[in-house]
Amino acid sequence: xxxxxxxxxxxxxxxxxxxxxxxxxxxxxxxxxxxxxxxxxxxxxxxxxxxxxxxxxxxxxxxxxxxxxxxxxxxxxxxxxxxxxxxxxxxxxxxxxxxxxxxxxxxxxxxxxxxxxxxxxxxxxxxxxxxxxxxxxxxxxxxxxxxxxxxxxxxxxxxxxxxxxxxxxxxxxxxxxxxxxxxxxxxxxxxxxxxxxxxxxxxxxxxxxxxx
Numbered sequence: 001x002x003x004x005x006x007x008x009x010x011x012x013x014x015x016x017x018x019x020x021x022x023x024x025x026x027x028x029x030x031x032x033x034x035x036x037x038x039x040x041x042x043x044x045x046x047x048x049x050x051x052x053x054x055x056x057x058x059x060x061x062x063x064x065x066x067x068x069x070x071x072x073x074x075x076x077x078x079x080x081x082x083x084x085x086x087x088x089x090x091x092x093x094x095x096x097x098x099x100x101x102x103x104x105x106x107x108x109x110x111x112x113x114x115x116x117x118x119x120x121x122x123x124x125x126x127x128x129x130x131x132x133x134x135x136x137x138x139x140x141x142x143x144x145x146x147x148x149x150x151x152x153x154x155x156x157x158x159x160x161x162x163x164x165x166x167x168x169x170x171x172x173x174x175x176x177x178x179x180x181x182x183x184x185x186x187x188x189x190x191x192x193x194x195x196x197x198x199x200x201x202x203x204x205x206x207x208x209x210x211x212x
Contacts, residue, residue: 008154011145012161019162022137023169031200032127033170035096036120037177044120045174051124053167058129059138060159064146082132083209090205092123096198124170 005012023029029052037045115123128134146155 004151004153005157008150008157011154012157015141015145015158016161016165018141019165020169023166027133028127028131029124029170030173032092032123033173034177035198036115036123037174040114040120040178042175042178043117044114045178046171047117047120048124049167049170049174051121051126052128052170053124053163054121055125055128055131056134056163056166057159059134060162063138063142064155064159084130086132086205086209088126088130088205090202092127093198093200093202093205097195097202098198 033045033048033052036048142158145158
């Protein structure tokens with residue numbers, strides 16, 4: 001096992017580096033985490049990060065199992081996923097634009113204006129799982145790194161590494177932006193935050209529709 005890790009260490013490092021660059025680049029995942037971090041509780045923000053990381057498993061699974069080839073070769077399937085992703089981004093974006101001013105009590109307790117754990121995880125999961133850019137990224141990434149001779153153990157390590165890296169990055173973003181002091185500063189303009197991030201998500205969704 002140790003010799004196997006040493007043999008594939010360059011590939012593991014390359015994978016980690018490329019994935020980190022993709023994570024840092026602003027996109028739908030980042031916008032959703034920022035929104036939930038500033039509007040809801042820290043717990044909700046961290047659960048959103050978990051949802052995004054779980055969504056990564058969807059892309060990793062079909063890529064490692066060879067389903068990426070099927071999606072790549074069947075344009076209609078990719079277009080369908082693209083429309084679903086764009087539709088979901090438009091939905092949550094419009095919801096943000098319709099946000100009204102709220103007065104939130106910033107305490108150590110859970111915010112009264114909050115969403116359920118299921119909704120928090122779901123928002124992160126769906127935003128990532130239905131993101132066509134993630135589909136293209138992972139198909140391209142794994143087509144370069146993985147070969148027919150790649151051991152199953154190494155493929156599992158690839159998948160786990162991407163999951164951990166994604167969870168760590170977005171948890172870091174959520175933790176930094178969901179602190180009491182940060183929320184206090186943004187409390188008065190929370191509805192504008194929702195509207196602005198909603199507009200960003202609508203723009204991303206519209207772009208997906210226009211590039212089909």
